[in-house]
Amino acid sequence: MSERCERCRRGFSNSAPKDDVEWLTDPPGAWRPGADELYVARCKRCGSMLLDRWHTDAETEGKEHHDVAVVLHDAARAAVTERRPAAIAAVSPQLRRRHLELLVDRMQLEDRESLERIERGQTEATEAFRGLVAHRLATMTPAPPIGDVLPRPAPSFFSTSGTRLRIDLDAGTRLTLELTRDVWWLTRVRGDAVEWRAELHSAGREALLGAVSMPDGDRAVALIAAPTAGEQGELFVVDVATGAVLGRSMHRLRAAPLELRALPSGCIFVATFQRFAVVRGDASVVCEGGAAAMPVAAPVADGVVLIDAPWRLLSLSLPSGEQRWSVPIDRSAAIAPSRDGHVLLSTGDAVARLDVRGPTPRVAWIASGHTPLALDDGGAALVRDRTDKSTRRIECAVYTARGERRQTISRPDANKAPTAQLSTDVLLFHSGGEVAVAAGEHIVYALSLPDRRTAHVTLDVGGAWVSYDGVVDRIASDGQRVGRWRLG
Numbered sequence: 001m002s003e004r005c006e007r008c009r010r011g012f013s014n015s016a017p018k019d020d021v022e023w024l025t026d027p028p029g030a031w032r033p034g035a036d037e038l039y040v041a042r043c044k045r046c047g048s049m050l051l052d053r054w055h056t057d058a059e060t061e062g063k064e065h066h067d068v069a070v071v072l073h074d075a076a077r078a079a080v081t082e083r084r085p086a087a088i089a090a091v092s093p094q095l096r097r098r099h100l101e102l103l104v105d106r107m108q109l110e111d112r113e114s115l116e117r118i119e120r121g122q123t124e125a126t127e128a129f130r131g132l133v134a135h136r137l138a139t140m141t142p143a144p145p146i147g148d149v150l151p152r153p154a155p156s157f158f159s160t161s162g163t164r165l166r167i168d169l170d171a172g173t174r175l176t177l178e179l180t181r182d183v184w185w186l187t188r189v190r191g192d193a194v195e196w197r198a199e200l201h202s203a204g205r206e207a208l209l210g211a212v213s214m215p216d217g218d219r220a221v222a223l224i225a226a227p228t229a230g231e232q233g234e235l236f237v238v239d240v241a242t243g244a245v246l247g248r249s250m251h252r253l254r255a256a257p258l259e260l261r262a263l264p265s266g267c268i269f270v271a272t273f274q275r276f277a278v279v280r281g282d283a284s285v286v287c288e289g290g291a292a293a294m295p296v297a298a299p300v301a302d303g304v305v306l307i308d309a310p311w312r313l314l315s316l317s318l319p320s321g322e323q324r325w326s327v328p329i330d331r332s333a334a335i336a337p338s339r340d341g342h343v344l345l346s347t348g349d350a351v352a353r354l355d356v357r358g359p360t361p362r363v364a365w366i367a368s369g370h371t372p373l374a375l376d377d378g379g380a381a382l383v384r385d386r387t388d389k390s391t392r393r394i395e396c397a398v399y400t401a402r403g404e405r406r407q408t409i410s411r412p413d414a415n416k417a418p419t420a421q422l423s424t425d426v427l428l429f430h431s432g433g434e435v436a437v438a439a440g441e442h443i444v445y446a447l448s449l450p451d452r453r454t455a456h457v458t459l460d461v462g463g464a465w466v467s468y469d470g471v472v473d474r475i476a477s478d479g480q481r482v483g484r485w486r487l488g
Contacts (some may be wrong), residue, residue, distance in 0.1 A: 004072050005045035012068030020044045024081055028066075029390025034058040039082045039103040049076040069099045069110045083107045085133065087113045089125035097128050101450040104132045109140065112215065121443060127436060131448025136486060138471045146472055166208040169218070169240065177209045177222055181350050186222060186238060195244030201232045206450055212260035212268055217241055219281070221260055221270060223253055235270070237283040247283030254425055261297055263304050265319040270298040278304065278316065286321035290312075298337035298356070304364040305343055307335060313345065315356055323343045323362050339378040339401070340372055347373050351382050363402025371417035373427070377401060381418040381427055383411070396427070397440075400469045428464060430457045437479040444479040 003009075007019075016028065017316065019402060021041040028039055036055040043050060047072040057063040059196040078087035083106050092100060101145045109115070116201040117123045118133045125133075146319040165177040173190045177200075184200040190274045204224035205303060218240035225234040232250040239246055255271035264271050278286040288297075289308040298305045300315075303324065308314045311331045317444040319353035333347040341357035342364060354367040371381035378401030386393045397419055409427070422437065429436040434450030435457060449455055455468040466473040466488070474483035 002047050003046065004045065004070065008046055008048045008050075008070045011070055012066070014065055015068065016054070016066040017041050017043070017050045017068060017347070019048060024077075026051070028054040028064075031056060031062055031064055033061070036037075038099065043070075044420060046072065048072040050081050051095070053102060054425075056117050065096065067096070069094070069096055072096065074078040078105070078375075085111060085118060089118055089123050092129040095129075095291070099339075100129050100132060104129070104136055105256075105448070107136070109136070113412065118149070119445075127443055127446050127452065130443075130447050131434065131436070131446040132450065134445075134447050135449055135468070137471070139206070139469055141484070143471065143484050143486045145257065146485035154201040155411060159386065165207065167209060168213060169211060169233045175211065175220060175240070177207060179205065179207075186220065186243070188240065191254055193350060198243045198245055199236055200224070200245070201238050204233055208256075208258040208272070208443055210258045210260045211240060211269075212262050214262050214266065214268075215264065221258075221268065223251065223258065223270070223272070226329050235277070235283055235285075237268070237279065237281065244280055249279065249283045249285050251277055251285065252288065253277060257294075260293065261299070263297065263299050263318060264302050267304075267318045269295075269304065269306075271295040271297070276306065278306075278318070278321065284401075286319065287314075287316055292331060296335055298335055300341045300343075300356055305335065307333065309326070311478075313361070315361075323449075327361060334428045336372060336374045338380070339376070342378065344380055344403075346370055346376055346382075349385075351380065353380065353401070365399070367397070367399060367405075369397060373418040373421065375421055379406070381421075383417045396429075398425075398427075407441050408442055409443075419457075420464070421457075422475070422479060423461060426477065426479045428457065428459075428475075430455070433468070437475055439479040445473075445475055445481055447473070460488060 003400050024040045024042055031273055039052045041050040049068040053067040055065050073091045073093050074092040075087040078084045079091045085107055088103055115133055115137055118125055118130055166174055170176045176187045181272055184202055186198040188195045202224040204227050206221040206225040211218055215390040219481040220238040220464055222236040225235040232252055234248050237246045237253045253275045254272045259271040259456045261269040268279050270277045271425040275290055277288040291307055303317045305315050311327050311329055312326045313328045317324055336344040338344050343354050343356055345352045345354055349368055349370055351369050351372045353364040355362040355364050372380045374380040379399050381396055381398045384395050384397050394411045396411050398406045400406050416429050416431045418427045419430045422428055426439050433453045433455050435455050436443050437445040449468055463477050464475045470487050472485045473481050476482045
């Protein structure tokens with residue numbers, strides 16, 4: 001049994017196995033709505049195992065699909081009929097994701113030692129199967145309870161919108177903005193005590209509120225939307241400590257989710273969807289422009305670099321707002337702040353690290369890839385699509401600040417890009433229900449949720465929290481799981 005027959009080598013596409021097969025389970029029966037089951041047959045020609053995932057439409061009567069995976073391996077029978085974890089791990093590279101999910105649903109759970117070896121990465125298996133095993137172990141294992149409120153880092157900005165707004169500054173302190181008799185009142189409350197109240201006069205009936213931490217103290221930004229379409233709204237900057245209104249100006253920003261970022265020289269980057277403004281501490285507008293999506297700004301010494309429509313990379317000197325330079329870029333380009341006066345510019349299938357400190361930008365290095373993540377040492381981690389002997393391979397390449405490739409991490413999914421750095425050489429990947437942590441070139445933590453459910457990841461000092469299906473995992477800065485609790 002070394003090669004598949006011609007029929008099994010071609011594979012199956014949306015059809016049930018028919019000729020020269022021996023059913024090891026009962027074959028699919030009469031049609032019924034919403035079925036999603038796995039049936040197993042054996043090819044009499046070559047001995048391959050044929051896994052038929054039979055699923056039907058819940059609304060359209062008589063509509064059914066057959067997704068057949070072909071497995072040829074010495075451990076195939078133990079994997080697909082006896083559902084032994086070690087055997088499934090051995091054949092997992094030959095199985096598609098949905099077939100793995102259905103196998104794990106009925107997998108033997110008595111051999112806990114084998115399951116734990118798979119979860120720790122001591123048994124060779126695909127990352128998808130390893131993550132499914134980690135999820136199954138977490139949901140079936142008793143764990144001590146943890147409070148509903150998890151430790152979370154203080155965010156760099158807050159945002160909310162409406163006619164009655166509230167944001168939490170720290171433990172027991174909050175800002176509220178509400179409209180009363182055509183007057184907006186901004187109030188700071190600690191516990192039940194009102195610390196100050198500021199009166200903001202505006203004709204607008206919709207507002208956005210945010211707070212940003214500046215080197216000399218927190219600032220609150222209130223955006224009052226225009227009363228009618230096409231008119232300008234009003235922007236207020238308020239000292240969070242005293243309630244003093246530092247300034248007021250007009251704006252053309254959209255009444256949409258609000259993001260704030262502290263810039264040099266006491267300026268603030270105010271971003272709403274497809275619109276942005278750079279304002280001074282007195283709320284005077286330095287620059288206002290547009291973007292393709294949510295605008296991004298990269299602070300540099302005494303200035304800022306940002307993308308402005310119609311699609312140019314723009315450098316401004318602050319607080320004057322004088323333009324240093326601008327260069328045309330592609331409409332799909334994006335930037336991310338890097339260290340030492342550099343930015344990462346990604347466009348198409350290329351990523352470049354630019355030195356933006358001088359009178360003109362200078363390319364430090366350029367590499368093929370997309371979706372870059374800026375690293376603490378000035379380097380970058382980016383996703384690359386490689387073709388090796390007609391086989392497409394997705395990988396994450398890590399580059400140093402000088403553009404030297406330091407390591408390559410194999411990634412199974414095209415849509416999974418690095419999202420955060422936990423420590424040196426430790427990267428976090430998160431996409432929907434898929435979470436992975438790589439230390440160097442090795443995956444040290446993997447989680448996969450079935451049925452397209454979502455895992456939530458919160459970064460914290462010294463690691464991250466991963467919450468899913470009532471379970472919370474604590475990931476340390478070295479990428480290892482150091483704790484598991486249940487929400488209680």
